[in-house]
Amino acid sequence: GESVGLHLPTLSVQEGDNSIINCAYSNSASDYFIWYKQESGKGPQFIIDIRSNMDKRQGQRVTVLLNKTVKHLSLQIAATQPGDSAVYFCAERGSNYKLTFGKGTLLTVNP
Amino acid sequence: GAVVSQHPSWVICKSGTSVKIECRSLDFQATTMFWYRQFPKQSLMLMATSNEGSKATYEQGVEKDKFLINHASLTLSTLTVTSAHPEDSSFYICSAGRGTYSNQPQHFGDGTRLSIL
Numbered sequence: 001g002e003s004v005g006l007h008l009p010t011l012s013v014q015e016g017d018n019s020i021i022n023c024a025y026s027n028s029a030s031d032y033f034i035w036y037k038q039e040s041g042k043g044p045q046f047i048i049d050i051r052s053n054m055d056k057r058q059g060q061r062v063t064v065l066l067n068k069t070v071k072h073l074s075l076q077i078a079a080t081q082p083g084d085s086a087v088y089f090c091a092e093r094g095s096n097y098k099l100t101f102g103k104g105t106l107l108t109v110n111p
Numbered sequence: 112g113a114v115v116s117q118h119p120s121w122v123i124c125k126s127g128t129s130v131k132i133e134c135r136s137l138d139f140q141a142t143t144m145f146w147y148r149q150f151p152k153q154s155l156m157l158m159a160t161s162n163e164g165s166k167a168t169y170e171q172g173v174e175k176d177k178f179l180i181n182h183a184s185l186t187l188s189t190l191t192v193t194s195a196h197p198e199d200s201s202f203y204i205c206s207a208g209r210g211t212y213s214n215q216p217q218h219f220g221d222g223t224r225l226s227i228l
Contacts, residue, residue, distance in 0.1 A: 008152050034216050043117070043204050043219035044155070089154060099145070099206075099217060101154045 008087065010106045019077040019109075023090035023102045028071060030092035034099070035064060035075045038087045047075070047088075077107075085109045114138060115207050117220030124195065125228055131191045132223045134161075134205030140185035141207035145217065146178075149202040161188040161205075195227045 031052040036044035063076040090102040147155040160168040167180035179191040206217040
């Protein structure tokens with residue numbers, strides 16, 4: 001049977017397409033959210049963050065959307081490139097200032 | 112460039128050995144650093160919070176006598192895995208933020224791959 005945690009959600013897109021990666025968070029008291037990119041064998045790399053008093057924030061080729069009503073976070077990557085292939089994690093910061101990470105999504109960009 | 116440096120990047124050692132991993136903040140002082148463990152194809156799990164000049168705070172289920180943390184300066188925290196066994200094999204990652212209580216993201220080191228034979 002399947003073991004919990006060993007099957008990473010995956011998203012496969014064509015180069016040039018837009019990608020949307022979703023994340024559900026658990027703590028309604030979380031006040032700060034971050035998206036990280038992790039390449040194989042490396043530590044997480046900061047992409048973009050958003051505070052709980054905002055619902056949208058844009059960076060270079062990336063946009064984060066926050067829906068506090070349903071506790072949902074998304075990362076949009078425009079014109080996805082092969083170099084964007086990695087595992088993407090959302091993280092929420094609770095009242096204790098510790099980060100809790102989501103399970104991650106493996107993004108594969110096909111040339 | 113990297114703002115958090117971790118060393119070594121890869122360790123292979125025999126069962127029963129103790130292994131020390133270093134985490135340095137390169138261009139800022141970090142009163143608080145965090146240690147995570149990550150198993151293959153899984154997310155990062157917080158092990159402990161390292162506080163400069165005081166004892167570390169461990170998450171539930173993490174053995175403080177097994178994973179010794181020392182944060183002797185504002186730029187260096189160390190994690191020592193004592194008497195390591197094969198089940199301790201994992202990817203250990205540290206992080207630090209420029210301000211623990213501010214809206215600044217934590218920056219991560221590139222991790223240490225620990226393999227216990």
